[in-house]
Amino acid sequence: MAARVVSPTGRGFLLLDAHPAGCFRSVADMVAQIPAPQRQPSKLTALIIGSSAGYGLAATLAGLVRHGVQGVGVAFERPPGRRTATAGWYRTIATDAVAAEVGSDFTFVNADAFADTTKDEVLDLLQKRFGQVDVLVYSVAAPRRTDPRTGTTFQSVIKPLGQAHTTRTLEFDADGTAALRDVTAIPAGEQEAADTVQVMGGEDWSRWVTALQDRGLLRDGFRTVALSYIGSGLTSAIYRDGTIGAAKVHLERTAKELDERLAGHGGRALTSVNGAAVTQASTAIPGIALYVSVLRAVLGDALQSPVEQSVQLWDQLTGAAPLDLDEQGRLRLDRWELDPAVQAAVAERWHAITPATIAEVADVDWFRAQFRGLYGFDVPGVDYAAPVDPDLEWPASR
Numbered sequence: 001m002a003a004r005v006v007s008p009t010g011r012g013f014l015l016l017d018a019h020p021a022g023c024f025r026s027v028a029d030m031v032a033q034i035p036a037p038q039r040q041p042s043k044l045t046a047l048i049i050g051s052s053a054g055y056g057l058a059a060t061l062a063g064l065v066r067h068g069v070q071g072v073g074v075a076f077e078r079p080p081g082r083r084t085a086t087a088g089w090y091r092t093i094a095t096d097a098v099a100a101e102v103g104s105d106f107t108f109v110n111a112d113a114f115a116d117t118t119k120d121e122v123l124d125l126l127q128k129r130f131g132q133v134d135v136l137v138y139s140v141a142a143p144r145r146t147d148p149r150t151g152t153t154f155q156s157v158i159k160p161l162g163q164a165h166t167t168r169t170l171e172f173d174a175d176g177t178a179a180l181r182d183v184t185a186i187p188a189g190e191q192e193a194a195d196t197v198q199v200m201g202g203e204d205w206s207r208w209v210t211a212l213q214d215r216g217l218l219r220d221g222f223r224t225v226a227l228s229y230i231g232s233g234l235t236s237a238i239y240r241d242g243t244i245g246a247a248k249v250h251l252e253r254t255a256k257e258l259d260e261r262l263a264g265h266g267g268r269a270l271t272s273v274n275g276a277a278v279t280q281a282s283t284a285i286p287g288i289a290l291y292v293s294v295l296r297a298v299l300g301d302a303l304q305s306p307v308e309q310s311v312q313l314w315d316q317l318t319g320a321a322p323l324d325l326d327e328q329g330r331l332r333l334d335r336w337e338l339d340p341a342v343q344a345a346v347a348e349r350w351h352a353i354t355p356a357t358i359a360e361v362a363d364v365d366w367f368r369a370q371f372r373g374l375y376g377f378d379v380p381g382v383d384y385a386a387p388v389d390p391d392l393e394w395p396a397s398r
C-alpha cells in the first residue's frame with residue numbers, strides 16, 4: 001500500500017483506521033511520562049498479555065524504560081489490509097523501538113491469548129530465550145473468547161444484572177459537538193452473565209499460570225497481577241454490579257486460588273485495581289465516557305494516567321515500594337479516583353449536568369482528544385496532512 005493521508009472515519013467511539021505516526025507519537029508521549037530508570041536494570045523476565053493498548057501497554061513501557069525488563073508481550077491486532085492496521089499494531093512497532101533503545105530483549109507475539117496454540121508458542125519462546133519468568137501481567141479486554149478445549153465461543157456483554165438501568169451518556173455529534181443523552185441498558189440474562197464471566201473472568205489467566213507452572217517456567221518469587229476495576233457508585237449499576245463486575249469478582253476469586261497455589265514458590269497472584277482510563281475497552285461501557293470526563297474536570301492533571309499507575313505497579317512488583325493492598329488483598333492503584341472528596345465532587349457535577357452545561361461541567365474536549373488519540377488522531381505534533389505508509393510489518397523478533 002502506498003503512502004496516503006489517513007483520516008478519522010467511523011461512528012461513535014469506534015474509528016475504522018489508525019494513524020501510524022500518531023500512534024508512534026502517543027507511545028513517545030507515554031515514555032516521556034516515565035521517571036528516570038532505576039540505577040540497576042532489574043533484568044526481570046516479564047510476560048505481558050494485552051501489551052498493545054491501555055494498561056498493558058503502559059505496563060510494558062514502564063517495565064522496559066524504568067526497570068529494563070526483558071520478555072514477551074502478547075496482543076491481538078489486525079494487520080494492515082484494505083484498511084490500516086489497528087492502532088495497537090503501530091503502537092507495538094513503536095514499543096519494539098523503545099525496547100531496542102533501552103537494550104532490552106523483548107519480543108511481541110500477535111495472537112489470540114485464549115488459544116492453547118498461543119500459550120505453547122509463547123512458552124516455547126520464553127523457555128528458549130529466558131529460561132524462566134518473574135512477572136506475568138494479565139491485561140486483556142476482549143469482546144469474546146473461544147475456549148480451545150471445547151470450541152465454544154462466549155460473548156461478553158456490558159449490562160446490568162437484575163433490572164434495567166438508565167444512565168446519562170456523552171456522545172459527540174458529527175461536527176464534534178458534545179451531546180448529553182440517556183441510554184437504557186436492559187438487564188443481562190443468566191446465560192449472558194455466565195458467558196461474560198467466561199470472557200473477562202479469571203479462567204484464562206489461571207490457564208496461563210498453570211501452563212507456566214507445568215513447564216517449570218515460574219522463577220522463585222514469581223508475581224502475577226490481573227487488572228481489575230471497581231469504580232464509582234455512579235457507574236456501579238452498569239459496571240461493578242453488572243456483568244463485567246461479576247467477571248471481576250471471579251477474577252478476584254481466581255487471584256486468591258492462584259495466590260495460595262504460588263505461595264509454595266514464594267510467589268504471589270494479585271488483582272491490581274486501577275483507576276478509570278480512556279481506552280477502547282472503557283469507551284464501550286455506557287456512561288463511562290461521561291464519568292471520566294467529569295472526573296478529569298474535577299482532577300485536572302491529578303487524574304493519574306495509566307503510565308503513572310504502571311510505574312507504581314512496577315515499583316511494588318520489584319519491591320522498590322511496599323505493596324499497597326486493601327483488606328481483601330487487592331493491590332490498589334485507584335485510591336486517587338475513589339477518594340471520598342473526589343467522588344463527592346464528581347457526583348455533584350454529574351447530577352448538575354444539563355445538555356447546555358455539559359461542556360463546562362465535564363472536560364469533553366480532553367475526552368474527545370483522548371479517545372481519538374487511541375487511534376493516533378489529534379495527537380499534538382503530528383502532521384495529519386502528510387501522507388503516511390500504513391503498510392508496516394509487525395516487529396520481527398530480535
Ligand SMILES: NC(=O)c1ccc[n+]([C@@H]2O[C@H](COP(=O)([O-])OP(=O)(O)OC[C@H]3O[C@@H](n4cnc5c(N)ncnc54)[C@H](O)[C@@H]3O)[C@@H](O)[C@H]2O)c1
Nearest residue numbers: 050052053054055076113141142227228229276277279281
Ligand atoms: N480502562 C479502564 O478504565 C480500566 C480501569 C481499571 C482496569 N482496567 C482493566 O484493564 C484491563 C485491560 O483493559 P484496557 O482498558 O487497558 O483495554 P484495551 O482495550 O486498551 O487493551 C486491551 C488489550 O488486550 C489485547 N487483547 C484483546 N483480545 C485479546 C486476545 N484475544 N488475545 C490477546 N490479546 C488480546 C488487545 O490487543 C490490547 O492490547 C482489563 O482487565 C480492564 O478491565 C481497565
